[in-house]
Amino acid sequence: MTADSSVTGFRTRFQLAAAAWAVLVTAVLVAAPLAFAGRLPDPLATHWGPSGRPDGSMPFAAFVLLPVVWAVVAGTSLAGMARVRGEIRRWTRVWFCAGLAWTGGFLIGTQALTIAANLDRDDWTHAAPLSWQVAVGVAGAFVLGALGWLVGRLGPDDAPQAGTQPGPLIDLDPGKRPVWVSTATAPWAVGLALVAFAAALSFAVAALWGVAPTGWSTALPLALVAVVGLAVSSVSARVTPEGLTMAFGPLRWPTRTVRLERIERAWVEWRSPIQVGGWGFRGLPGMATIMIRGGECLVVRYTSGGRLAISVDDAEAGAALLNALAARQHPSVER
Known part of the structure; x- marks a missing residue:
């Protein structure tokens, strides 16, 4: 009984810690753009080309929806972890923590670089160039992922x-x-395959009729998604x-x-x-x-x-x- 209670207690603490990290990342992703809203252009630069100069933009209203991406990733991961029966084994914990830490760090880093480059600029085309800063942001995400890996190794792993x-x-x-x-059978995989196949067929027909000459470049990847979806359905x-x-x-x-x-x-x-x-x-x-x-x-x-x-x-x-x-x-x- 003591061992079972210990495992249950650790599982609860682990899930609470993961949920706390999810809430913390959400708070940062929501608060940061709102705090600098008055000093950012609308739209703002969100993509930089190989030269380091901005070549793409996004409305501010869409930019502040970045937490939704995180909410979907974190919410799905936490829900899946909650469904795991019994003790959450160490192998599962390390990958879960590393993935959650890396994703949260990557999104925060991406948002921070975007805000810094656009800060106090009158137009998105005047945003600061980005080059080595991107490598620093990605490296920071991997550092957080490594820390998550180490955190996931903590705790028991003594299940039979x-x-x-x-x-x-x-x-x-x-x-x-x-x-x-x-x-x-996985109905979602069948549905994904059918939707991908229908989309691929539409782009292929459009390409054949000359309506969308570049449609083949989209149809082929969608057809591949359909085949893979059926294979794992x-x-x-x-x-x-x-x-x-x-x-x-x-x-x-x-x-x-x-x-x-x-x-x-x-x-x-x-x-x-x-x-x-x-x-x-x-x-x-x-x-x-x-x-x-x-x-x-x-x-x-x-x-x-x-x-x-x-x-x-x-x-x-x-x-x-x-x-x-x-x-x-x-x-x-x-x-």
Whole structure:
């Protein structure tokens, strides 16, 4: 009970500290432009070319909306962290803190440089040039990110290692061929792909008709977004006596098969996108997660020691069948 209370207390303090940082950055981003509003031109310079001279502007009313960008980033990150079950592991904390610190520092630095360059100028075209100052601002953001990384390393990391308990197991009928199939779909990814495809098609048609000759430069990246969106929109997992087969996207292509002789055992874990760094194929071969949606994941451990996690429904049944098949394949392996 003491250990659980200690972990819960640290989790609460960690989330409060992250929320405090988010509020502090928001306050700075809101207060700074308002404090100098009377000394800034409208519009003000917000972009500088390779020569260091200003070549783009933005209305002051739009510039003061910069905190909205931060609110979306910080709010989404904090909400995702709040959904993580149990202890927030150190690996997750360091990336979360580093990312939040870097983003906040980058936005504050960008705003500070913009205000300083426009201060007391009668027109945005007369804003001060920027060159080495940009490098200093970016470096400052990375320093804050490094500090966030160090802060994230503080605290406990003593949760039991995933998969130390035996995974589920079922009895197999020797006269039948068992098969388990399950899928997971991310509707947002399907929607993103459809919108991107529709936009790409519109720009392509406009380019063909000569309405927008440069439309191809926009259509091609949007088409790529559509393809990637469809690829990460769904995953299907299939367990047979031959092994575990994964298929991706609505066309169930490409596919990947892990032969049964390579699988030592399987179990179920709850994972969220923020724990693994986002959606899609996350991590490196041998320690990867196929993240389509947060929730239960089928986790397999290879005989070589590597692991693979797949976010699919009914993961416990898939793990149980894999364990039974692996036990029949490797009867001497202790489970």
